[in-house]
Amino acid sequence: MLRVGIVGGTGYTGAELLRILLRHPGVSLNVITSRGEAGQPVADLFPHLRGQVDLCFSEPDNAVLGDCDLVFFATPNGTAMQSVPDLLDRGVRVIDLAADFRLKDPALWERWYGIPHQCPDLLEEAVYGLPELNRESIRGARLIANPGCYPTAVTLGFLPLLAGGVVDPSWLIADAKSGVSGAGRKATTGLLMAEVGESFKAYSVTGHRHEPEITQNLAQFAGVRANLTFVPHLLPMIRGIEATLYARLTDPGVDLDRLYADRYADEHFIDLMPGGHPDTRSVRGANQCRIAVARPGSGDIVVVQSVIDNLVKGAAGQAVQNMNLMFGLQESMGLESVALLP
């Protein structure tokens, strides 16, 4: 059994990791941290886990985490990088659900995240954990940068078009919408039900930190310097991301459904829905990205719809998929639950 620790177990992604890992047949959960809830039984804070877990939250402590084979960081940006070098030295492997190791250029990281990087020497080694793009490197990795939620939906949606060279990379639009759990569990006035309910708005229109992550992906995996307009929106729902993507075809003769089917033929967690309109409800609670591609009026604009659950394929589920690959387990182990309806 893999001995696993979670740093940041009281947040939404930490709770989702718990939900998945407690049912995972290859894992024993050794440590789960929270500074605010240290000493409290996990099941007291999360009654849905009563009878499933007898651990208490503890203060983060590298000496204790050092007994794990793997530690997940489900913490705010800038937290994992303070502990990762020491944990790696102790022989622990790490998956960071935050952005600390996602961008390869430390200057770019500092520009978007507003603090200097603590261990830029590890950025080269860190593997970007999007298995559909990077599976072989993930297998041997000590340190995984788990992708952002929007970058997962947008990158998987655009990739076949760009890798296939059938669209103009200088004109890409990603119009993405997220439920409020994407912003985490901390109390924020703008996320109150009375602020978000029965309303809908864009945010960070002049620039969002996921734009450089997505363009880095498209450069690395599709070999193109993309010019992307990325606009996130906040939807009055709890879970889910829907990304509607637009690109201009340079090869009008291409069979789009065939292109996507060929690229994702062996991908267990990608479901193509030709002619469909995938909804976030169809992936709620599931480690799945569901994609449809269309060409309105048979013109030269391609529209891709890509949906994920931000907490599962956009965070904790993808992290467990990476864990399975890193430790030679079956990639889908513990991740077979289907979406909740309604």
Ligand SMILES: NC(=O)C1=CN([C@@H]2O[C@H](COP(=O)(O)OP(=O)(O)OC[C@H]3O[C@@H](n4cnc5c(N)ncnc54)[C@H](OP(=O)(O)O)[C@@H]3O)[C@@H](O)[C@H]2O)C=CC1
């Ligand atoms: N929510 C989402 O959909 C997604 C989130 N992510 C990323 O995953 C990470 C976690 O997100 P989320 O679960 O939403 O966040 P939350 O704000 O819901 O939870 C954060 C957790 O981290 C702990 N924490 C905060 N500061 C520190 C610290 N300095 N040291 C140790 N622990 C700390 C908190 O507990 P305590 O303060 O008690 O220690 C809490 O358990 C973030 O970086 C986020 O950007 C990535 C993809 C999707």
Ligand SMILES: CC(=O)N[C@@H](CCC(=O)OP(=O)(O)O)C(=O)O
């Ligand atoms: C709805 C909402 O607020 N979403 C968050 C992004 C989600 C997230 O957790 O950011 P990382 O994936 O980089 O960790 C935001 O836009 O800041």
